Amino acid sequence: MEILKRDFYERNTKIVARELLGKILVHRLPEGNLTGKIVETEAYFGNGDPASHASRGKTPRNSVMFGPPGYAYVYFNYGMHYLFNVVTDKDGVPGATLIRSLEPLEGVNFMFQRRGVKELKFLTNGPAKLTQAFEINISHNGLDLTGEEIFICNDETKVSDIVSAPRIGISTGKDEILRFYIKDSQFVSKKAVDV
DNA sequence: GTACTGATACTCT
């Protein structure tokens, strides 16, 4: 396994979102490592993407999206949930990939403890769930993902079928196909209706 | 099995 370098992230958001599928997210904690395979992502741009926080220009909240790639953009919303994004594209170009769901690998017991659910498939099958399970919060906003604490690794296993679908949970900009997930995974938050 | 609703606090207008 190899940690993804900055140049992986420094590409078009849509490409990065698609290629992040099957990669391994790692969070190092004193209690042990938490790891999970990325099975669902969504791409968010800046200009021309009404659903993106960056569409209305740069603000203190979303400034990370405008910065260099390979950093964490953690955003708090709905009064109780954190969402974990990976900043993509070049420095100065707004873009981020929302990690929507993971397949838990290491540290499952810790995640059960954090989440208080009984079934494995409910641990991380949603963007706010995985941040809770992985102990990610606003203090990780702007963290370097090529560093030591939180990072993403390449995995040898091949990704099977990748499905593209409209994004979820937003009120505008639904028409574009910017969500990607692994077809066979049990951990995808919501699958598209049959085409 | 699906559908609806309330909880909650932070950010931008």
Place this chain on the structure above:
DNA sequence: GAGTATCAGTACT
């Protein structure tokens, strides 16, 4: 002061 890239629980079919 309104809106939000959500979740979990309840009430139905």
